[in-house]
Amino acid sequence: MGKENVLIVDDDEIYLYLIQRVLRELSNGVEIYTSTDGEQALDFIRKCDEDKQLAPKVILLDVNMPFLDGWGFLDEFKKLKVNFDDKIFIYLVTSSEMPADKKRALEYEELTGYIVKPISEKKLSGMLTEVFSEMRTQ
Numbered sequence: 001m002g003k004e005n006v007l008i009v010d011d012d013e014i015y016l017y018l019i020q021r022v023l024r025e026l027s028n029g030v031e032i033y034t035s036t037d038g039e040q041a042l043d044f045i046r047k048c049d050e051d052k053q054l055a056p057k058v059i060l061l062d063v064n065m066p067f068l069d070g071w072g073f074l075d076e077f078k079k080l081k082v083n084f085d086d087k088i089f090i091y092l093v094t095s096s097e098m099p100a101d102k103k104r105a106l107e108y109e110e111l112t113g114y115i116v117k118p119i120s121e122k123k124l125s126g127m128l129t130e131v132f133s134e135m136r137t138q
Contacts, residue, residue: 004132005031007056009041009073010093011065015117019060022121026128037065038073042080049082056088058131060119063094063101070094074108089131091115 004027008019013036020032033056035041041059048055063070070092077090089112092105097116105114112131115123 004029004058004128005033005054005056006128007033007035007041007044007059009035009038009059009065009070010062011036012062015062019119019124022124023128026121026125030128038068038070038076041073042068042076045077045080045082045088049080049084055082055084055086057086058128059088059090060093061090063092063096071104074110077110078108091127093117093119 006023008016010016010019016034016036020034023030023032031054033044035044038061041061045055047053061070061073068076074090088110090110091113092111093115094101095117102114105111113127115127
């Protein structure tokens, strides 16, 4: 992977630490941003747009968070009118295996995938390689 941006949206500090560590092991060129709730993540994306900065290419989004949860983030993300050149790949990364959550996820065309925690290094590596390879062919 080359220089790419990833945004991790999760309120679990231990998870944030671990996933950042794994991402850095996979590539020293990845720029990692974190938010502990959906509202912070939306603010970050808006700021990237306003400042004409690179948007995150991948968002790893938890469902259960305080303030604005993953579902709320997705609802608000749909409404954003941002001008990014590249698609943002959003993965719901959650501990929920509930059929209702999986069904609800299908309602969001913005979602690229639904991943049940814990996410393995192999799965994360494969997912990111696929996303960044797809982006280079667009």
